[in-house]
Every structure is written in C-alpha cells, then in structure tokens.
Amino acid sequence: MKLEIYPFVKWAGGKRQLLPLLIERMPRQYNDYFEPFIGGGALFFDVQPKHGIINDINLELVTTYKTIKNSLEQLITKLNEMEELHIKSPKEYFYNVREWDKKDDWLNEDDVTKSARFIYLNKACFNGLYRVNSKGFFNVPFNNKTEIKSYDLKNLRNISKYLNESSTVILNEDFEKVCSDAKKGDFIYFDPPYDLLKDDTFDSYTKTAFGKEGQIRLAELFKELDRRGCYIMLSNHDTPLIRELYTGFKIELFQVKRMINSDSSKREGEEVIVRNYGNEESNTLL
Numbered sequence: 649m650k651l652e653i654y655p656f657v658k659w660a661g662g663k664r665q666l667l668p669l670l671i672e673r674m675p676r677q678y679n680d681y682f683e684p685f686i687g688g689g690a691l692f693f694d695v696q697p698k699h700g701i702i703n704d705i706n707l708e709l710v711t712t713y714k715t716i717k718n719s720l721e722q723l724i725t726k727l728n729e730m731e732e733l734h735i736k737s738p739k740e741y742f743y744n745v746r747e748w749d750k751k752d753d754w755l756n757e758d759d760v761t762k763s764a765r766f767i768y769l770n771k772a773c774f775n776g777l778y779r780v781n782s783k784g785f786f787n788v789p790f791n792n793k794t795e796i797k798s799y800d801l802k803n804l805r806n807i808s809k810y811l812n813e814s815s816t817v818i819l820n821e822d823f824e825k826v827c828s829d830a831k832k833g834d835f836i837y838f839d840p841p842y843d844l845l846k847d848d849t850f851d852s853y854t855k856t857a858f859g860k861e862g863q864i865r866l867a868e869l870f871k872e873l874d875r876r877g878c879y880i881m882l883s884n885h886d887t888p889l890i891r892e893l894y895t896g897f898k899i900e901l902f903q904v905k906r907m908i909n910s911d912s913s914k915r916e917g918e919e920v921i922v923r924n925y926g927n928e929e930s931n932t933l934l
C-alpha cells in the first residue's frame with residue numbers, strides 16, 4: 649500500500665506541478681525504476697516503486713536521504729535542537745550554521761549533523777535554494793523568518809518506512825554511471841538541470857554547472873538506453889537545443905509556473921516532456 653509522502657526539501661526544478669502529467673505518461677508496466685537526478689524526488693515519492701535506483705550528484709542531499717532511512721530519530725532530535733536555537737537569535741544562528749562547512753573537520757562530521765544542517769538551511773534560506781560558491785561553500789542568504797518548522801514528522805516517518813521497506817538503492821554519482829546497468833523494460837525518468845533560457849542564471853546545484861555539454865551527454869545516453877529497450881521519460885525547458893537533441897522522439901509542450909525565481913515576471917515558462925514510447929504504452933490512455 650502506498651504511503652502519504654511528499655518531498656522533504658524545497659528544490660529548484662521540483663516537479664510537484666508537472667506531477668499529474670508525468671504520472672499519466674509513465675509506462676503501464678516496467679521492471680526497475682531509475683531516477684538519476686532525484687532532487688526533491690516529487691515523482692519518486694508519489695510512485696513509490698518497489699525497486700528504485702535513485703541518485704544525485706549533490707552529496708549533502710544524498711546523505712540526507714540515507715540519514716532519513718537509517719537514523720531518523722537522531723535526525724529529528726538534532727532538528728528540534730536547531731529549531732530552538734534558531735528562535736533565540738534567528739539571523740545569527742542561520743549565518744553560524746551556514747559557516748559550518750568552512751570548518752577544517754567538516755567532512756568528518758557525522759551524517760546526522762550534516763543532514764540536519766542541510767534540511768535546516770533549506771527551510772531557513774531564501775526561497776529554499778541550494779547554491780554553493782566556486783569553493784563549494786553554501787552561500788544562499790537568510791529568509792528572515794523568526795521561526796523555522798524544518799520538517800513534517802509524519803512525512804519523515806513515512807519516507808523512512810518506505811525507504812526501509814522497499815529495495816531502493818541510493819547513489820551519489822554522475823548520471824551516466826548510474827544508468828550503466830539499466831536493461832530492457834526498465835523505466836528511467838530524467839529530470840536534469842534545465843537547459844538555460846536566454847535570461848536565466850540558475851544552473852549551479854553544484855560548483856560546476858551542468859551546461860550544454862551535460863545536455864549533449866545526456867541526449868547521447870537517452871539514445872543508448874532507447875536502443876537497449878528501456879522506457880525513457882525526460883523533462884526540460886523548451887529550447888532550440890532540447891528540440892534538436894531529441895528530434896525523432898515524442899515531445900510534448902506544457903505551460904508551467906516556476907516557483908524559484910525572485911523575479912515574478914520570469915516565473916512562467918514552457919517545458920517539454922520527451923518520451924521514447926507512445927501513449928498506447930502509458931499509464932493512462934492519453
């Protein structure tokens with residue numbers, strides 16, 4: 649039975665809006681479920697596949713998925729502690745926590761502390777953005793909230809239960825490596841960093857941007873997996889590059905509101921869903 653679950657972080661490019669459109673476009677039947685750019689995991693948490701392989705290049709995000717799976721109670725205790733310290737002096741505490749990754753021994757810190765910091769910063773920073781500078785240090789400013797509610801207990805408990813009861817594999821690799829074992833009949837959902845629109849600036853989930861080179865590498869992998877007989881679905885902005893890279897596949901266009909953009913005039917855009925299989929093989933006859 650499916651549990652009630654939704655993403656535990658706000659994530660740039662989060663797919664909660666496109667969700668119904670993605671769900672009806674999934675294949676009716678498939679073997680393993682792959683999501684190499686998991687981010688907040690909107691589709692994954694909704695589908696709750698029995699055999700999932702999820703991955704992201706963001707180490708702190710992946711560590712947090714693992715901590716929710718393996719050490720939930722310690723994580724909750726730590727988040728409660730952080731929320732209390734936040735109330736006492738919100739701005740000072742936020743900037744103090746933001747600096748933790750500059751400490752020499754930060755990488756040796758335990759996963760519960762790293763994960764609690766990751767969730768706290770996501771809830772206490774401006775717009776839930778994740779952005780690091782060229783040295784890899786988190787640099788999003790404070791959202792000025794005096795009180796932070798960093799988690800929904802029922803949701804975290806359900807995520808932890810689901811991750812423990814399913815045979816989900818959680819990885820921290822480049823997307824290409826993760827798909828090397830995908831076989832005929834497996835389903836892969838690609839939700840990469842967006843191809844940039846003319847006036848865009850956000851491409852930095854990590855210290856190196858994904859860029860045009862990443863989009864080209866991904867399209868090559870898409871074609872290789874298509875030859876293998878996998879079901880593949882991908883979402884991205886509607887740009888000339890994406891149209892060119894996926895010529896010959898099924899491309900559908902949708903209008904969406906974009907949540908993470910400080911300039912409200914840029915909050916609307918056109919996105920595409922690309923697939924290598926047709927409506928007749930989809931969940932819902934479209």
Ligand SMILES: C[S@@+](CC[C@H](N)C(=O)[O-])C[C@H]1O[C@@H](n2cnc3c(N)ncnc32)[C@H](O)[C@@H]1O
Binds near residue numbers: 687858
């Ligand atoms: C558009 S977001 C995914 C959003 C997600 N579908 C959701 O619902 O929140 C893209 C993700 O790709 C990750 N990423 C960027 N480059 C990557 C790479 N080379 N390999 C794997 N993941 C990568 C980013 O860290 C980010 O979480």
